[in-house]
Amino acid sequence: SKDTWEKESFVGVVTGLAWTAVGGEILFVESSISKGKGNLTLTGNLGDVMKESAVLALEYLKSHVDKLGLDAAVLEENNFHVHVPEGAIPKDGPSAGITMVTSIASILSGRKVKPRLAMTGEITLRGKVLPVGGIKEKILAAKRAGIQDIILSRENRKDVDEIKPIYLEGLNFHFVETILDVLDLALEA
Amino acid sequence: SKDTWEKESFVGVVTGLAWTAVGGEILFVESSISKGKGNLTLTGNLGDVMKESAVLALEYLKSHVDKLGLDAAVLEENNFHVHVPEGAIPKDGPSAGITMVTSIASILSGRKVKPRLAMTGEITLRGKVLPVGGIKEKILAAKRAGIQDIILSRENRKDVDEIKPIYLEGLNFHFVETILDVLDLALEA
Amino acid sequence: SKDTWEKESFVGVVTGLAWTAVGGEILFVESSISKGKGNLTLTGNLGDVMKESAVLALEYLKSHVDKLGLDAAVLEENNFHVHVPEGAIPKDGPSAGITMVTSIASILSGRKVKPRLAMTGEITLRGKVLPVGGIKEKILAAKRAGIQDIILSRENRKDVDEIKPIYLEGLNFHFVETILDVLDLALEA
Amino acid sequence: SKDTWEKESFVGVVTGLAWTAVGGEILFVESSISKGKGNLTLTGNLGDVMKESAVLALEYLKSHVDKLGLDAAVLEENNFHVHVPEGAIPKDGPSAGITMVTSIASILSGRKVKPRLAMTGEITLRGKVLPVGGIKEKILAAKRAGIQDIILSRENRKDVDEIKPIYLEGLNFHFVETILDVLDLALEA
Amino acid sequence: SKDTWEKESFVGVVTGLAWTAVGGEILFVESSISKGKGNLTLTGNLGDVMKESAVLALEYLKSHVDKLGLDAAVLEENNFHVHVPEGAIPKDGPSAGITMVTSIASILSGRKVKPRLAMTGEITLRGKVLPVGGIKEKILAAKRAGIQDIILSRENRKDVDEIKPIYLEGLNFHFVETILDVLDLALEA
Amino acid sequence: SKDTWEKESFVGVVTGLAWTAVGGEILFVESSISKGKGNLTLTGNLGDVMKESAVLALEYLKSHVDKLGLDAAVLEENNFHVHVPEGAIPKDGPSAGITMVTSIASILSGRKVKPRLAMTGEITLRGKVLPVGGIKEKILAAKRAGIQDIILSRENRKDVDEIKPIYLEGLNFHFVETILDVLDLALEA
Numbered sequence A, B, C, D, E, F: 001s002k003d004t005w006e007k008e009s010f011v012g013v014v015t016g017l018a019w020t021a022v023g024g025e026i027l028f029v030e031s032s033i034s035k036g037k038g039n040l041t042l043t044g045n046l047g048d049v050m051k052e053s054a055v056l057a058l059e060y061l062k063s064h065v066d067k068l069g070l071d072a073a074v075l076e077e078n079n080f081h082v083h084v085p086e087g088a089i090p091k092d093g094p095s096a097g098i099t100m101v102t103s104i105a106s107i108l109s110g111r112k113v114k115p116r117l118a119m120t121g122e123i124t125l126r127g128k129v130l131p132v133g134g135i136k137e138k139i140l141a142a143k144r145a146g147i148q149d150i151i152l153s154r155e156n157r158k159d160v161d162e163i164k165p166i167y168l169e170g171l172n173f174h175f176v177e178t179i180l181d182v183l184d185l186a187l188e189a
């Protein structure tokens, strides 16, 4: 079924943009937290590269607790679970990296994700946001789903510039360099 | 053999609806609890996606203990086992999600599952119930097995509307949005 | 070599009935117990479904300690090992379920298994005994091996009714619904 | 290279008989013990069924400590290692079972294995010794290697009876029913 | 996208040189540290040989803490994560060894990596730097990316000598024998 | 590149002889030690049989601490790492057994390995040294690399006797029966 933006904001739920065999699509990344020992569980029929994005996301947060104002104890005394519905569809690739780090940061900080916002971009361990492919298809999917704000790597600006302006109407683009930029834009105060 | 609804209600036993190569079928999801450390064991010849449904179900309950009035200590000091008979038949897909979360919630709370009730739907980590396929075949199977109440995702209502009314006689449909809706409908007070 | 019933009864040794490419056969399920932490070891060249039967058997006993009058500490402070000779022959399928649960219950309780008794049936986590295939071939094998009493699921009664009476001479059938029925019939007081 | 019996007896070293594509062969099973937590390590390019024989052997000893006069603490506070030279040759099958249980029992008790003795037979968890194949080829290999005493399952007596007496000259056969029989015959007082 | 040297130096980020199907390329190795028990996590779509390089790198540092002036407690009380962007590209081979050991040593010591520096070379457990292939293509890639200093194994000097001088203009080569040489050259005081 | 003997002796570094598709070669086995719990890490693109040699080597040393004058606490309170450069080349087979046990014994005792010495031979758990193949090619490789002393299994003497004397000039052969013989010959006092 065609997915649309969720009217309600949830802590830990972030809208990503995926590029599939049949075109662009929005997807949701969900995170939860429960008492534990810092373990990470991944579900949603994810391939190895997509699983690595979640591992990177959690490790980035663990190794930057001070910079991010997070509580180190919360990271050590809980387990984390990242899920990408829908379970019947295999998913892979690095482009959900910024969606995953935002989702986990939201659940950790209790800050909601801004509504009508979607994002796509690979992350690295030092917090850089790398460009990804399928930008045109992803933007069309975001528009169909009612998204208003889109976060992309600064290195993807050239891909947006190549799209006819009519397709970009009503969309605000936010080009970022680092995960810190993403979290500032995506999480409500 | 053709399965029918069970006259007796059991704590932890829930009737699901499956869609197989030979049509719709009812299946049972069984859960048990025994002293342990919060581990989850899965049996019944289950594929990876179906196993992920059980992982999601337990994690949803763990991360919502307060909202659900569950005892966090019970989740930490016991092991859980989810089984889907019959062992000779491979089973997969996300559609047993709501059946699994109801089964584990029943065993955790000690509340019985209402009789003559069946269900099918994917779950997500935030508690949303997603639509699934094979609705017509599943409804026919439920009717043959003597089921009276069926729980489906609200997004599957359109699939029910396309079925000839004669096939729906004697069945009550409950369309839900969240796992909380499912548990309210399925568990006896 | 052709196996026959064992003159001596052993605690933990139970005769099962298997259905193979070359007809029915009797097999033995053996269990042992040694100091440990509740772990289960499985040997005998067993396929995944047959291994799941043993996991189900032990979990059923763990989650019904009170009902069965077992000592919970014995389950937590020992390891269990279930073996099905002969190691050169691959074995699979769910039909050894009742044989396995009887074997482990025998070793746990110290009660011997009644002589000249064989059984076949799938178990579920709630303790139901499900019907299995190959009933005619299994009964012929049991007779050849000198068995006198056979335990089957009540849902397999119809399969016995279809066999010519001459093949059933000298055999007593016990049709059961639950694991509790099996243990009552199989274990000496 | 052609192996022969070892002039020296070693604690933990036992001569087995194997049946390979190129005929019978003798092989050695070696066991060692070192401080640990009861773990078992297996080396020698062993297939799954042969590994299960070693698991069975150690479990048999663990679950019969009292009957065998072993010290339970020694089993819990040490690791065990079973090796079958030569590493370049894949080995499999259940017939080294009695060789393995004798090797571990020797290392546990400190009792040497009698010289010029070889054996072949499958073991079960309750301590039964089952017959194995390739008896004629194995006996010829034992003779070539200078073996004088051979331990076999009682159920393999018929295979020996079919061999021409001239091939059996100088060999003493010991037909056994249980692991206890094997240990009595193989270990020096 | 074409990568260039990073204007900013980061602790834990080191530029390596890779040789791919389409020619030479620069790549980054990133390391992070977070509270833990000395575990190592590896991401970036790495093959087994490249993963072994990271294992070797960490083990070299662990087994030379005194020589390197590192704090043994820091190695025991933290987890380490080594990542090689970009996740969509499979990477393998031993030639990132010196890049990895420099990255982890940087994060451990807090010393930044010198700017406009790249390196390629296999490491061994005793700290030797072995020569690697694709030197010409790697040097061209380094030049394109604005690199000024290149570290290579002394055994690769002959490969550099075979390259036309014009391609080497503006590049300084540092030929090394040991990991200690690499760390002296690469880490700021 | 063609490897030669190392002018410097290192603790834990031992020269082995390998037989590859392209003839004989020398290889190095390196071991290191760092604080830990007795775990063994293996790197160098090693096949299962070669990994088993390292497991055997460490287990031999663990189970003979008294005989070898080793400190049992050192074995329990450290981790061991065995590496065989070069990572790009897959390596397998049992013939590095004596090289591995010498390398670990060197690192454990702090005794250096004698210079210009190479070795090849399979080990067993009881400490026997078994013959290996490719002796002629290995000896030629050793000579090319400047080796003076070669340790072989006594059962490989016949293979040396078949080589023309001119190829053996300047080489001293040491034929051994046990690991103890190897360690006596290889480690400096």
Ligand SMILES: [Ca+2]
Binding pocket: A001, A002, A003, A025
């Ligand atoms: Ca969708």
Ligand SMILES: [Ca+2]
Binding pocket: A001, A002, A003, A086, B130
């Ligand atoms: Ca949907």
Ligand SMILES: [Ca+2]
Binding pocket: B001, B002, B003, B025
């Ligand atoms: Ca059915």
Ligand SMILES: [Ca+2]
Binding pocket: B001, B002, B003, B086, C130
């Ligand atoms: Ca049924």
Ligand SMILES: [Ca+2]
Binding pocket: C001, C002, C003, C025
């Ligand atoms: Ca049989």
Ligand SMILES: [Ca+2]
Binding pocket: C001, C002, C003, C086, D130
């Ligand atoms: Ca038999």
Ligand SMILES: [Ca+2]
Binding pocket: D001, D002, D003, D025
């Ligand atoms: Ca041989």
Ligand SMILES: [Ca+2]
Binding pocket: D001, D002, D003, D086, F130
């Ligand atoms: Ca040999």
Ligand SMILES: [Ca+2]
Binding pocket: E001, E002, E003, E025
């Ligand atoms: Ca690139």
Ligand SMILES: [Ca+2]
Binding pocket: A130, E001, E002, E003, E086
């Ligand atoms: Ca890039």
Ligand SMILES: [Ca+2]
Binding pocket: F001, F002, F003, F025
């Ligand atoms: Ca070489």
Ligand SMILES: [Ca+2]
Binding pocket: E130, F001, F002, F003, F086
């Ligand atoms: Ca080399």
